Amino acid sequence: MNTEDLARTLRAAAGVAPEPLGDLAAAVAARRTARTRARTRTALAVAAVVIVAGGGTAAIRNAGGNGAALGPAAVTPTAPLLTPAVVAPALPARPAKDVWPGAVFKMPAGAGDGWRYRPITALDPRHLLVFAERSPDRFERIEVYDIALGTSTVLATMPERPDLVPYYVQGADADAEHVIWYAVGTRDGERVTEFWVVGREGGTPRLITTLSGEAVEQAAVAGGRLVWSLAGGGVFSMPLAGGVMEEFTESSGYRLLTWPWVTQKPLMDERGRGRQTVLVNLETQARKIVRATEGLQNVRCGPSFCFGGTVKDRKPTAVVQRLDGSGRQELPGLSGVGIDSLIADRFVVVFVAGASGDGSYRPAAAVYDRVTGAVGGIGASNGNGGGTFGQGISSSSSLVLYWGADASEKPDEYWVLNLAAVPPVE
Amino acid sequence: MEQATDFVEFVRSRGSALYRYGFVLTGNAEDAGDLVQEALMRLGDAWPRVRNKENPEGYVRTAMARLHVSWWRRRRREQLMAVVPESGYADTDIERLGGDTGVWTALGTLPRRQRAVLVLRYYEDLTDEEIAGVLGVSRGTVRSQASRALGKLRIGYEDLVPEGRSS
Numbered sequence: 203m204n205t206e207d208l209a210r211t212l213r214a215a216a217g218v219a220p221e222p223l224g225d226l227a228a229a230v231a232a233r234r235t236a237r238t239r240a241r242t243r244t245a246l247a248v249a250a251v252v253i254v255a256g257g258g259t260a261a262i263r264n265a266g267g268n269g270a271a272l273g274p275a276a277v278t279p280t281a282p283l284l285t286p287a288v289v290a291p292a293l294p295a296r297p298a299k300d301v302w303p304g305a306v307f308k309m310p311a312g313a314g315d316g317w318r319y320r321p322i323t324a325l326d327p328r329h330l331l332v333f334a335e336r337s338p339d340r341f342e343r344i345e346v347y348d349i350a351l352g353t354s355t356v357l358a359t360m361p362e363r364p365d366l367v368p369y370y371v372q373g374a375d376a377d378a379e380h381v382i383w384y385a386v387g388t389r390d391g392e393r394v395t396e397f398w399v400v401g402r403e404g405g406t407p408r409l410i411t412t413l414s415g416e417a418v419e420q421a422a423v424a425g426g427r428l429v430w431s432l433a434g435g436g437v438f439s440m441p442l443a444g445g446v447m448e449e450f451t452e453s454s455g456y457r458l459l460t461w462p463w464v465t466q467k468p469l470m471d472e473r474g475r476g477r478q479t480v481l482v483n484l485e486t487q488a489r490k491i492v493r494a495t496e497g498l499q500n501v502r503c504g505p506s507f508c509f510g511g512t513v514k515d516r517k518p519t520a521v522v523q524r525l526d527g528s529g530r531q532e533l534p535g536l537s538g539v540g541i542d543s544l545i546a547d548r549f550v551v552v553f554v555a556g557a558s559g560d561g562s563y564r565p566a567a568a569v570y571d572r573v574t575g576a577v578g579g580i581g582a583s584n585g586n587g588g589g590t591f592g593q594g595i596s597s598s599s600s601l602v603l604y605w606g607a608d609a610s611e612k613p614d615e616y617w618v619l620n621l622a623a624v625p626p627v628e
Numbered sequence: 629m630e631q632a633t634d635f636v637e638f639v640r641s642r643g644s645a646l647y648r649y650g651f652v653l654t655g656n657a658e659d660a661g662d663l664v665q666e667a668l669m670r671l672g673d674a675w676p677r678v679r680n681k682e683n684p685e686g687y688v689r690t691a692m693a694r695l696h697v698s699w700w701r702r703r704r705r706e707q708l709m710a711v712v713p714e715s716g717y718a719d720t721d722i723e724r725l726g727g728d729t730g731v732w733t734a735l736g737t738l739p740r741r742q743r744a745v746l747v748l749r750y751y752e753d754l755t756d757e758e759i760a761g762v763l764g765v766s767r768g769t770v771r772s773q774a775s776r777a778l779g780k781l782r783i784g785y786e787d788l789v790p791e792g793r794s795s
Binding site: 205207208209210211212213214215216217218219226227229230231233234416417432433434435455467468477 | 635636
């Protein structure tokens with residue numbers, strides 16, 4: 203390859219860019235209106251699914267949590283870009299609280315001092331890890347919410363970093379003994395990333411290390427070590443006590459999926475075709491080869507299964523199969539479109555596109571349990587084929603899905619589906 | 629706030645070209661749409677000043693490059709899931725237009741700043757001096773980022789064959 207090939211490829215890509223539909227000027231105006239509104243009140247800290255009625259274009263965004271430089275974005279739909287080509291079939295789902303009654307509960311959306319909660323993930327069936335935020339850009343505390351008692355305890359307070367402004371706390375992760383998180387800041391015009399740790403019993407956070415250069419994309423804690431991968435690929439680790447940073451051999455181009463598994467990045471190409479061909483277990487060096495995902499779109503694979511979508515009889519049909527392509531099952535009524543990350547090697551979240559024409563139950567999204575085959579609806583539906591829900595912001599795909607208990611943009615309570623509380627199969 | 633008529637006209641006449649630029653910068657339709665809208669919204673806010681004293685197209689292209697480079701930070705929080713529709717733009721074909729899909733795919737593995745430097749150099753045909761101005765970095769940084777990106781593209785391209793990694 204030479205730079206002329208590169209220039210030609212860039213021009214060709216510009217030539218095949220799908221033309222946006224709709225009135226761009228109107229979309230810009232709508233965005234500004236939403237932005238202005240968001241500045242005057244705290245945005246709902248629940249993701250919003252914007253679904254083109256009857257179609258496959260969907261975007262989920264967490265409404266409140268963007269960086270300061272870009273300003274808060276409330277539910278700001280990107281103008282639909284492509285013409286939907288499929289019709290929404292009936293959905294074989296009941297509300298999640300009927301499907302998993304022990305895993306759905308209500309919790310307050312904020313702490314007693316008025317700071318709002320932003321769920322991170324579940325520690326176990328009874329405890330959630332949450333950030334308490336002063337604003338969507340400023341996470342001030344990590345707390346543990348006890349579902350049974352309905353109370354929370356402060357695990358740690360975020361350290362002040364006046365020399366790193368602007369400073370944003372980013373993803374967090376937990377294992378049985380530690381909670382880690384990372385934060386990005388700017389020092390002398392250069393971006394730095396800090397990793398912090400605190401014990402599960404709480405206390406004063408300790409800085410593990412500070413990196414400069416490429417952005418961190420995923421981080422995990424396991425067995426006394428911090429593990430992370432970079433946005434540009436590459437997987438690294440370091441003892442929680444600090445010390446020597448190690449790069450996993452030949453990990454360039456790989457990303458952390460869920461510890462100890464890594465895979466290629468990006469997970470799929472720009473057309474949604476799967477790019478994962480192998481998953482590697484960094485603890486055992488076991489390798490799993492992905493096969494037979496041709497013809498599927500929005501393909502993503504975890505250690506045990508792949509999930510994707512196809513169109514059958516003009517209807518979106520989700521497909522689940524083992525990594526080697528065996529055990530293939532079609533799930534009519536569910537599209538393959540949803541959150542990219544599979545959760546806990548067991549659950550998939552798919553958007554439910556399109557309004558219900560017949561008044562039947564239609565949530566914003568559905569959770570599919572590949573072990574039992576159960577499908578539970580989640581999220582607050584707006585009745586027009588759109589709706590909102592959020593996923594916890596842990597670095598590994600969060601076990602917590604939540605949505606407002608009322609239709610306001612700033613609900614007092616959340617409904618929470620804690621996937622850690624879905625019973626294992628005997 | 630009302631939008632100025634000439635701003636609307638600018639969006640209508642230049643939207644498509646800006647969108648294509650966004651697609652080359654981000655690599656996908658969803659992010660391109662988001663980026664164009666965000667940059668145009670900012671241009672709209674600055675319109676009276678930009679229209680009279682600056683070049684609106686230059687302003688919005690610079691805003692897009694800078695937003696794209698900084699966007700990773702926002703994305704982590706927003707968890708925006710770019711979703712490819714069931715019937716994508718399958719008919720379109722980079723190869724047909726003389727491009728190399730392998731190179732295009734490999735571009736997707738670059739960090740945002742490196743990708744932006746390559747797009748500004750080889751798509752926008754800017755000099756390193758101009759790129760430094762657009763991204764707000766030194767010319768040395770532009771050179772080193774470009775050099776690293778070009779190096780990675782070659783390596784990254786070969787890396788796309790996973791069997792080659794296992795040995």
